[in-house]
Amino acid sequence: MATTVVAEDTGRARPRLGDRVFSRLALAAGIAILAALAGVFIFLAIEGVPGLSKPAEFYGSATSFWGYVAPLLFGTVLAAVIALVVAVPLAWGVALVVSHYAPKSIATPIAYVIDLLAAVPSVVFGLWGISVLARELQPAYVWLDENMGWLPFFAGPASGTGRTILTAGLVLAIMILPIITAISREVFAQTPRLHEEAALALGATRWEMIRMAVFPYARSGMVSAVMLGLGRALGETMAVAMVLSPGGGISLNLISSSNPASIASNIAANYKEGTPGKIQVLIATGLVLFLVTFLVNFAARWIVTRSERKLHR
Amino acid sequence: MSVTTAPVRTAPEAVSFTAARLPRIAPALVAVVAVAAAALPVLLLGWGPVAWAILSALVFLVALPVWAGVVEGRRGATDRLMTGLVWTACAIAVVPLASLLWTVVDRGLPRISSTFLTFSMYRTSLDQEVGIYHALIGTLLITIGAAVISVPIGIMAAIYLIEYGKGSRLAGWITFLVDVMTGIPSIVAGLFAFSVFILLFGPSYRSGIGGSVALSLLMIPVVVRSTEEMLRLVPADLREASYALGVPKWRTIVKVVLPTALGGIVTGVTLAIARVVGETAPLLLIAGLTTRTNFNLFDGRMTTLPVLIYTQNANPGIAETPGGTPPGVEIAWGAALVLIVIVMLLNLVARVIGRIFAPKTGH
Amino acid sequence: MAKSITVDSLDIYYGDFLAVEGVSMTIKARSVTAFIGPSGCGKSTFLRSLNRMHEVIPGARVEGKVMVDGQSLYDSAVDPVAVRRQIGMVFQRPNPFPTMSIYENVLAGNRLNSKKMKKSEADDVVERSLKGANLWNEVKDRLGKPGMGLSGGQQQRLCIARAIAVEPQVLLMDEPCSALDPISTSAIEDLIHELKTDYTIVIVTHNMQQAARVSDETGFFNLKAAGEPGHLVEFNSTQKMFANPDNEATEAYISGRFG
Numbered sequence: 021m022a023t024t025v026v027a028e029d030t031g032r033a034r035p036r037l038g039d040r041v042f043s044r045l046a047l048a049a050g051i052a053i054l055a056a057l058a059g060v061f062i063f064l065a066i067e068g069v070p071g072l073s074k075p076a077e078f079y080g081s082a083t084s085f086w087g088y089v090a091p092l093l094f095g096t097v098l099a100a101v102i103a104l105v106v107a108v109p110l111a112w113g114v115a116l117v118v119s120h121y122a123p124k125s126i127a128t129p130i131a132y133v134i135d136l137l138a139a140v141p142s143v144v145f146g147l148w149g150i151s152v153l154a155r156e157l158q159p160a161y162v163w164l165d166e167n168m169g170w171l172p173f174f175a176g177p178a179s180g181t182g183r184t185i186l187t188a189g190l191v192l193a194i195m196i197l198p199i200i201t202a203i204s205r206e207v208f209a210q211t212p213r214l215h216e217e218a219a220l221a222l223g224a225t226r227w228e229m230i231r232m233a234v235f236p237y238a239r240s241g242m243v244s245a246v247m248l249g250l251g252r253a254l255g256e257t258m259a260v261a262m263v264l265s266p267g268g269g270i271s272l273n274l275i276s277s278s279n280p281a282s283i284a285s286n287i288a289a290n291y292k293e294g295t296p297g298k299i300q301v302l303i304a305t306g307l308v309l310f311l312v313t314f315l316v317n318f319a320a321r322w323i324v325t326r327s328e329r330k331l332h333r
Numbered sequence: 334m335s336v337t338t339a340p341v342r343t344a345p346e347a348v349s350f351t352a353a354r355l356p357r358i359a360p361a362l363v364a365v366v367a368v369a370a371a372a373l374p375v376l377l378l379g380w381g382p383v384a385w386a387i388l389s390a391l392v393f394l395v396a397l398p399v400w401a402g403v404v405e406g407r408r409g410a411t412d413r414l415m416t417g418l419v420w421t422a423c424a425i426a427v428v429p430l431a432s433l434l435w436t437v438v439d440r441g442l443p444r445i446s447s448t449f450l451t452f453s454m455y456r457t458s459l460d461q462e463v464g465i466y467h468a469l470i471g472t473l474l475i476t477i478g479a480a481v482i483s484v485p486i487g488i489m490a491a492i493y494l495i496e497y498g499k500g501s502r503l504a505g506w507i508t509f510l511v512d513v514m515t516g517i518p519s520i521v522a523g524l525f526a527f528s529v530f531i532l533l534f535g536p537s538y539r540s541g542i543g544g545s546v547a548l549s550l551l552m553i554p555v556v557v558r559s560t561e562e563m564l565r566l567v568p569a570d571l572r573e574a575s576y577a578l579g580v581p582k583w584r585t586i587v588k589v590v591l592p593t594a595l596g597g598i599v600t601g602v603t604l605a606i607a608r609v610v611g612e613t614a615p616l617l618l619i620a621g622l623t624t625r626t627n628f629n630l631f632d633g634r635m636t637t638l639p640v641l642i643y644t645q646n647a648n649p650g651i652a653e654t655p656g657g658t659p660p661g662v663e664i665a666w667g668a669a670l671v672l673i674v675i676v677m678l679l680n681l682v683a684r685v686i687g688r689i690f691a692p693k694t695g696h
Numbered sequence: 697m698a699k700s701i702t703v704d705s706l707d708i709y710y711g712d713f714l715a716v717e718g719v720s721m722t723i724k725a726r727s728v729t730a731f732i733g734p735s736g737c738g739k740s741t742f743l744r745s746l747n748r749m750h751e752v753i754p755g756a757r758v759e760g761k762v763m764v765d766g767q768s769l770y771d772s773a774v775d776p777v778a779v780r781r782q783i784g785m786v787f788q789r790p791n792p793f794p795t796m797s798i799y800e801n802v803l804a805g806n807r808l809n810s811k812k813m814k815k816s817e818a819d820d821v822v823e824r825s826l827k828g829a830n831l832w833n834e835v836k837d838r839l840g841k842p843g844m845g846l847s848g849g850q851q852q853r854l855c856i857a858r859a860i861a862v863e864p865q866v867l868l869m870d871e872p873c874s875a876l877d878p879i880s881t882s883a884i885e886d887l888i889h890e891l892k893t894d895y896t897i898v899i900v901t902h903n904m905q906q907a908a909r910v911s912d913e914t915g916f917f918n919l920k921a922a923g924e925p926g927h928l929v930e931f932n933s934t935q936k937m938f939a940n941p942d943n944e945a946t947e948a949y950i951s952g953r954f955g
């Protein structure tokens with residue numbers, strides 16, 4: 021029996037070495053993630069910054085980089101905003117059904133189906149967007165043009181293919197719906213039971229209980245869910261690249277074929293015939309997209325972290 | 334009301350627990366009426382079933398709250414209206430998924446055959462059969478490459494965050510940036526890999542490994558987050574029990590903490606794989622396109638299923654019969670079906686694994 | 697193989713916060729020493745400092761001396777991992793490893809340290825430890841079943857078997873019965889009686905009757921005031937402690953007139 025605590029026989033150096041190596045490895049992995057994120061920025065900058073100041077012929081009809089990227093940025097934001105306007109109320113509705121309205125036996129399958137939606141690859145959404153959704157919506161666009169044409173959004177002339185920014189936005193809405201639903205569902209479900217019961221005990225109807233107890237508690241979670249959905253919609257490439265047939269120019273007209281592409285879809289569509297110079301311009305637009313989505317995500321996470329801290333206090 | 338005078342106690346009024354309420358079958362009744370009412374203009378104007386459904390829903394959403402408003406008052410009406418709206422939202426959300434799955438199966442299934450799965454698109458003669466074998470191999474290899482890069486980094490980083498760095502400023506930053514990284518657009522990940530590899534190997538460099546690098550950038554945050562969550566669920570009791578037995582920290586992590594969390598970690602990794610397996614944009618840039626089967630991740634272009642779907646749909650060729658479906662579109666739908674099946678299987682596997690590896694309770 | 701422990705003016709800190717102040721005592725070998733006192737008085741913290749388990753919490757440190765059989769536990773050359781192999785611990789809540797069977801749980805201390813063992817040797821250790829923990833008869837037919845499937849009291853005895861399987865010098869028990877029902881508690885108390893012929897046992901308990909029943913010596917910890925560090929008020933033989941304590945505060949606490 022070893023009588024000494026400074027057990028030479030168990031070898032004090034060996035376990036310490038193992039601990040040292042293992043903790044260093046873990047630390048290295050953590051730092052690798054920071055490095056990767058920094059790397060994304062640095063490499064995009066190296067390749068992209070020259071694209072900011074090319075001769076005018078590199079920018080197509082525009083004369084400068086900002087003239088080139090502005091319509092694309094507008095298209096990106098427009099499609100994302102359409103997606104949000106459609107997806108957010110739906111997502112909150114679904115999240116409420118799952119967390120508060122449906123009995124568990126129905127809520128679980130609904131949650132599963134929405135998760136399934138999240139699993140569908142974006143290229144398949146794109147394929148479905150062109151061949152089903154665009155075709156189904158085209159008559160609706162004609163109708164909107166004829167009856168609601170006085171609104172700038174529906175000024176027309178209606179696109180003959182249905183491949184408009186509105187269709188692209190709707191496909192994006194379907195794609196971001198599961199993200200917003202998942203996060204909202206979680207924060208709704210975390211509402212303290214006591215708050216809910218307190219509201220019900222005051223004689224509130226179910227909707228009043230949700231307004232009094234659930235929404236105030238979940239507000240920051242709901243906001244960040246929307247922001248994350250926005251981040252996803254801004255960066256989504258394939259669905260927009262496939263569905264939208266871009267026309268260039270900044271316009272609020274949602275149903276004609278005169279809308280600009282988004283940054284991401286523009287890269288996907290043009291990288292192939294790109295000369296190295298042209299590619300640098302595309303990478304520069306990618307850098308712009310990266311910064312925009314980074315800021316949106318940063319803001320979303322910051323809101324969450326801040327409110328978490330508030331709750332813990 | 335006067336504040337100074339105390340209320341005079343009188344005999345208590347009889348308390349009533351009943352209030353005017355709609356009968357329990359009211360929603361069902363209104364629904365039937367709404368469907369019937371909507372049928373009238375639909376039949377008269379010859380609209381389709383979609384219009385019928387929309388109109389029925391609208392009639393229902395107006396009629397029930399109005400009735401409730403008359404009987405139960407304004408609060409009851411609002412409650413009914415919101416209940417109707419959230420359920421409608423739910424129904425609307427399910428429609429596109431149903432349509433999408435139906436279309437993929439309907440249009441993809443006819444194209445599936447053994448040649449479709451075992452032939453590449455490289456033809457030596459014009460009448461030769463083509464298939465998606467090369468894209469299956471490409472998807473498999475590139476995804477494995479991405480997993481090999483991201484799983485160790487992701488798990489080790491999560492171990493750092495939970496077991497070593499807890500509370501430190503660096504860990505706080507890593508957690509925060511991992512969250513931000515979750516939102517990196519996939520095309521930006523592709524551009525990153527593209528920039529790195531063209532800087533290193535020249536502007537026309539294309540390879541599968543570049544795609545793996547891009548995908549791992551998308552995978553790492555998912556792996557970190559899910560592993561982190563699972564490690565957090567491992568009770569501190571178990572770590573202490575192990576330390577108290579004289580087990581060093583790293584062995585405790587490897588032999589007690591990780592095995593306890595294994596089910597959740599494997600589920601998380603599988604879901605991460607399912608997410609990147611359908612990625613298109615980054616691979617379009619860096620892995621390129623080819624019609625041949627390429628088994629070498631480090632040399633030459635490599636096609637994956639999503640890229641194949643995109644390019645086949647974009648350049649579909651000419652249909653054999655005028656007005657028929659072009660061959661490229663047929664291939665795209667067939668490949669889309671295969672891709673969806675793969676993704677769904679991965680999701681299913683993830684769930685099953687999660688259940689199998691869940692800590693045994695002996696019951 | 698049991699060892700005595702000598703503690704000399706030990707202060708325990710969490711960061712800048714002084715949790716326990718100035719504890720001195722001698723814990724005799726092959727005896728049961730109980731610590732009693734109100735919640736938050738530092739008795740568990742003190743217990744954990746005896747095998748350096750408190751270091752699991754970042755920022756924890758001690759000043760003063762803990763000597764086990766003449767060796768200081770807190771010498772810079774001492775490896776806390778090696779300390780814990782000699783001084784085992786049983787926790788408040790039973791915590792068998794959920795991924796392991798009963799058999800593997802008992803062997804965990806050896807297996808986790810990759811100690812090579814013949815099958816027959818391992819079987820011996822398992823049988824001896826489970827018998828030592830009075831659990832053998834209840835589980836001998838289902839050694840391959842998960843340890844989590846046992847009842848709470850059985851799980852706690854499994855944890856004791858796991859702790860004694862590595863043949864420690866000292867066994868520390870941190871409120872081992874607080875999560876158990878009276879019948880399981882009495883089984884564990886019987887076990888403590890038997891174990892003291894081979895081990896030095898230190899037990900923290902909230903239950904004064906338990907301290908009176910199982911221990912030979914008792915230490916009473918208390919706080920001077922809320923927010924002040926805990927300290928050792930009195931350390932005496934259990935008999936004297938419960939019959940005629942030296943300190944008034946001890947008497948007040950034991951007789952229920954706390955304050």
